[in-house]
Amino acid sequence: MKASFNLSNSLFLLFLIFTFSCKTAKVSAPEVTATVAALESAYFQFKEPAITHRRFRHADLQPLIQKHSAAFRITTLGESVEGRSISSLDWGTGKTKVMLWSQMHGNESTATMSLFDLFNFLEASGDEYDELRDLLKSKLDLRFIPMINPDGAEVFKRRNALDIDLNRDAISQISPEAVILKGARDDFEPKFGFNLHDQQVYYNVSGTPKQATISVLAPAYNYETDVNEVRKRAMQTIVGMNQILQEVVPGNVGKYDDGFEPRAFGDNMTKWGTSTILIESGGHPNDPEKQYIRQLNFMIILNALEQIATRSYGQYTTEQYFAIPDNGFQLVDLLINEIRIPVNGKYYPVDLAIRRRESSAGGSYFVTGSVDDLGDMQVYFGLEEFDATGLNYAEGKVFETAFESLDNIDGAKAMELLKQGYLAVKVNKGAKGDLHQLPILVLQSTDNFSAGWRTGESTNFFLEKDGVRKYAVVNGYLIDLENPKEQEFMQRVY
CATH class of the missing domain: 2.30.40.10 (Urease, subunit C, domain 1)
Incomplete structure (x- = not known):
């Protein structure tokens, strides 16, 4: 399911990406539609064929991680409670640091799948996407941690082997996995962070029967839910991501309540100075293995990275962020x-x-x-x-x-x-x-x-x-x- 391009590939891609992302551009519906077509085409071209369903274990990912050892800087950050390795994959030489972590909850694997699709995309060369890769590589320094909770993933459950919810262990850091994630953040000091989760399929877009296929949040850093520059950047980037989603799943995007949770990683990442974007993968009709939602993750993460590389998120406002409908649970x-x-x-x-x-x-x-x-x-x-x-x-x-x-x-x-x-x-x-x-x-x-x-x-x-x-x-x-x-x-x- 690749798009058919009539213009030369490089010129066409430049039209899709840079017209859409230019700070001063007025983003029109046709431009968004064209960008969506390019993102969809990239997904189907670079989807990781070894992952076909959402239940996989730590051992299943190790050969896929090593497959990218030539293009990525792979580091073992430490081990889980049960001794499974937790790895990071770094890519890019730019000044703007971005860290993405997935599967903090062991049974929340949708974004993990999309990260391996993204690895394939970033590693490739010699095609119509080289201009975009060159942009991302020169502007960004990316750190991916695809499975923070391998022990939970082993039995496909939320909590780790200590039965601790890692997303409530950002401060005490009782779990070795929490220590590893906080250490990775402190060592890397990312300007942007992507906190990648799954949510129950029972979340709806408030007041409607539509599933919240994707829910988003720019987490608060205090009880007053103030908006500083750090949080504002996350909000603006989410608005651009939502434009893509409204083209493909109109009305199926919800926004989480931003009540401050003092133990959560997302809230504290913002507090520590990282503009944090929460993506929650929910449900979608006839997608029990979340393969379509996997595609949506690939599309909006790649779009967000492009926004960050060009700083085009600056064209959006916090008012547009708050206009995204809230989540319900009905x-x-x-x-x-x-x-x-x-x-x-x-x-x-x-x-x-x-x-x-x-x-x-x-x-x-x-x-x-x-x-x-x-x-x-x-x-x-x-x-x-x-x-x-x-x-x-x-x-x-x-x-x-x-x-x-x-x-x-x-x-x-x-x-x-x-x-x-x-x-x-x-x-x-x-x-x-x-x-x-x-x-x-x-x-x-x-x-x-x-x-x-x-x-x-x-x-x-x-x-x-x-x-x-x-x-x-x-x-x-x-x-x-x-x-x-x-x-x-x-x-x-x-």
């Missing part, structure tokens, strides 16, 4: 409206807000659906919404005859059993925790399963009308029994 996976719940022989119409929580399992994962809240849910938005007016909640059964193993049941058989009123099957062989993608619950050794409609309970039930089952809700997934759609079920054996 999304759920499934919102069922007006479902009739039976209590003491009477039916009550309520809304059910259901979220499917993700848990790691080896190199993969499974989800567990439960009721997040119920009642009047009109202030919430569902990634999937269903009007259940006139439909009653009904319990399901476990199929009496056990199957030998998972291999003896397929999707068609599972659908047949659902239509007969069974929400679960048993298997004789197979371990509790085995993964499957069947649209039915699979039990390893018990004839019971968790189900309910109350807050916190697992969501496994039928929706019926006049005693006829119309829909099933299995582990938080809605299934139309008459017209089932193709969807991916990520479940485990119970």
